[in-house]
Amino acid sequence: MSRLELRHMRKAFGGLEVLADISLRVDAGEFVSILGPSGAGKSTLFQLLTGAEHGEGEMFFDGAPLDDHGRHFAFMPQRDALMPWRRILDNTTLGLEVQGLGRKAARTRVAPLFAEFGLAGFERHFPAQLSGGMRQRAALLRTVVQERDMLLLDEPFGALDALTRAAMQRWLEQMWRHHRWTALLITHDVREAVFLSDRIYVLSARPARVVREIQVPLPRPRDPTSAATRQAGVLEAEILDILLNLQPTKGHDHD
Amino acid sequence: MASSSFNPRQLAGFLAQAAPAVISIGLVLVAWELYANHSGIKPTVLPAPSRVFEQAMLNRDALLDNAIPTIRATLIGFACSLSAAFALSMLVDFFQPLRRALFPVFIVSQTLPLVAIAPLVVLWFGFGLTPKIMLVALVTFFPMLVALVQGYEATEVEIGQMLRAMGAGRWRVFILARLPSALPYFFAGLRISITYAVVGAIFAEYAGAAKGLGIYMLNAKNNFRPDLVLAAVGVSAALTLVLFGLTVVLQRLAMPWERAAGRRAARKGPQA
Ligand SMILES: Nc1ncnc2c1ncn2[C@@H]1O[C@H](COP(=O)(O)OP(=O)(O)OP(=O)(O)O)[C@@H](O)[C@H]1O
Ligand SMILES: [Mg+2]
Numbered sequence: 001m002s003r004l005e006l007r008h009m010r011k012a013f014g015g016l017e018v019l020a021d022i023s024l025r026v027d028a029g030e031f032v033s034i035l036g037p038s039g040a041g042k043s044t045l046f047q048l049l050t051g052a053e054h055g056e057g058e059m060f061f062d063g064a065p066l067d068d069h070g071r072h073f074a075f076m077p078q079r080d081a082l083m084p085w086r087r088i089l090d091n092t093t094l095g096l097e098v099q100g101l102g103r104k105a106a107r108t109r110v111a112p113l114f115a116e117f118g119l120a121g122f123e124r125h126f127p128a129q130l131s132g133g134m135r136q137r138a139a140l141l142r143t144v145v146q147e148r149d150m151l152l153l154d155e156p157f158g159a160l161d162a163l164t165r166a167a168m169q170r171w172l173e174q175m176w177r178h179h180r181w182t183a184l185l186i187t188h189d190v191r192e193a194v195f196l197s198d199r200i201y202v203l204s205a206r207p208a209r210v211v212r213e214i215q216v217p218l219p220r221p222r223d224p225t226s227a228a229t230r231q232a233g234v235l236e237a238e239i240l241d242i243l244l245n246l247q248p249t250k251g252h253d254h255d
Numbered sequence: 256m257a258s259s260s261f262n263p264r265q266l267a268g269f270l271a272q273a274a275p276a277v278i279s280i281g282l283v284l285v286a287w288e289l290y291a292n293h294s295g296i297k298p299t300v301l302p303a304p305s306r307v308f309e310q311a312m313l314n315r316d317a318l319l320d321n322a323i324p325t326i327r328a329t330l331i332g333f334a335c336s337l338s339a340a341f342a343l344s345m346l347v348d349f350f351q352p353l354r355r356a357l358f359p360v361f362i363v364s365q366t367l368p369l370v371a372i373a374p375l376v377v378l379w380f381g382f383g384l385t386p387k388i389m390l391v392a393l394v395t396f397f398p399m400l401v402a403l404v405q406g407y408e409a410t411e412v413e414i415g416q417m418l419r420a421m422g423a424g425r426w427r428v429f430i431l432a433r434l435p436s437a438l439p440y441f442f443a444g445l446r447i448s449i450t451y452a453v454v455g456a457i458f459a460e461y462a463g464a465a466k467g468l469g470i471y472m473l474n475a476k477n478n479f480r481p482d483l484v485l486a487a488v489g490v491s492a493a494l495t496l497v498l499f500g501l502t503v504v505l506q507r508l509a510m511p512w513e514r515a516a517g518r519r520a521a522r523k524g525p526q527a
Contacts, residue, residue: 047416050416050419050420051419051420052416052419052420071422073420074420075416075417075420075421076417077413077414077416077417078413079411079413081411081413081414081416081417083414083431083432083435084512084516085435085438085510085512094418094421094431095421098418098421098422098423098427098431099421099422125515126511126512126515126516127512128512128515128516129515129516146421152420
């Protein structure tokens with residue numbers, strides 16, 4: 001039985017059809033990516049999962065219809081959504097505080113993780129005093145520490161420069177091997193999807209449907225120097241080909 | 256890194272920022288002094304700044320005596336309007352339809368000319384503190400309300416979404432995200448309103464009061480003492496500046512993250 005399963009999800013905003021037909025599943029301990037062009041409706045999919053929006057279709061979690069939103073997912077929005085007025089430590093405890101944990105208990109839970117997330121010594125800093133990569137790690141820490149059943153990561157590294165992004169991808173892969181989170185990642189970076197995922201869903205442009213489901217049979221750790229690199233390259237080229245051959249949409253939007 | 260002490264470089268920077276204003280005010284005073292002394296204009300029409308200062312010193316007890324009711328009216332009126340604006344801003348934030356029902360009324364209240372309203376309010380509520388408080392509240396309430404409501408709405412959408420996903424209800428979202436997001440707007444509104452507040456109080460006293468800078472100005476004018484009118488103007492200006500400065504200090508204390516973030520922004524110029 002899958003952890004998360006979506007069957008024929010559809011969503012329109014007014015007259016704008018955003019999601020046409022999305023069916024997918026994520027198994028326990030699996031890292032799955034959703035890859036699709038900008039504006040396809042990827043973030044909208046997460047809004048359906050977190051209950052911010054409602055669509056047609058069926059959603060199941062551990063076999064039960066998904067109704068009580070927010071209990072299963074730790075959600076990391078597309079922008080880091082760190083609160084400028086809270087110090088990093090207090091930003092990372094936010095989810096725990098909302099769950100009803102006392103501030104002190106929340107802090108003791110989060111503090112030991114700062115080293116692992118490369119944030120040791122920055123507990124008392126404000127978000128504006130951190131680099132882009134550190135901010136993303138702080139947002140990620142805020143997400144995983146909630147200890148929900150599943151992570152929803154919306155383009156966690158989209159705003160970073162190429163070098164930082166590559167470093168963050170390696171770091172996340174390593175972290176995932178230790179923790180084996182069940183995770184659903186949104187990205188439009190093909191290399192990132194291949195590097196991190198067990199499986200990839202490729203979406204069409206809006207209105208989005210799943211055009212391909214791709215297994216990533218690469219061994220872990222995903223050492224970028226290993227012999228598997230060539231295999232990864234082939235996979236990346238194949239996916240890129242699919243993305244570029246999606247029927248072109250009128251007025252393709254970027255943001 | 257985020258030390259709260261006032262270091263010498265900050266002080267130097269502050270002086271450098273204040274210098275142009277000090278110089279221009281100084282130049283105006285010098286020109287005024289020269290004109291008043293050498294053009295043959297009568298001091299009962301335009302007194303020289305030196306005379307204004309001299310008379311202010313001579314009458315400092317009376318000025319102080321009259322400044323205190325003005326300060327009291329300003330602060331009490333402003334506190335009332337602030338509490339009302341805060342309570343109503345929350346209501347409006349939670350029940351959006353209220354906004355459409357109430358805002359037109361408030362906008363109209365802002366178009367009422369003070370000159371007409373002040374005597375009426377005094378007529379209805381007498382010469383005591385009440386009409387002053389009401390007028391101060393009238394001129395400061397709406398700017399504060401708008402600032403707060405706009406501030407709540409400036410909350411980053413992602414933060415709200417994330418909090419809801421964490422399981423936070425509306426009240427939690429308000430306390431954790433919307434309220435802190437409104438702080439910069441709140442302080443911008445505060446700085447504007449506090450100056451209105453002083454003007455409002457003086458206007459109310461002008462329309463009728465036992466004591467206060469407003470009535471003091473009126474009496475001085477009727478006695479052909481423009482020097483004393485100007486002395487009272489100086490006192491009210493000083494009062495406004497002090498209150499303005501207080502809001503700036505308050506903002507620094509309430510928003511320590513701004514300074515942590517603001518090195519780059521601060522160099523661009525004074526914050527709005
Ligand atoms: N609340 C909303 N109301 C109306 N339209 C919306 C809303 N949210 C999203 N949309 C529209 O839905 C479409 C898909 O948006 P979405 O944010 O899901 O795209 P995305 O795939 O995440 O894009 P990107 O990769 O650039 O983040 C866009 O055309 C957007 O304008
Ligand atoms: Mg998106």
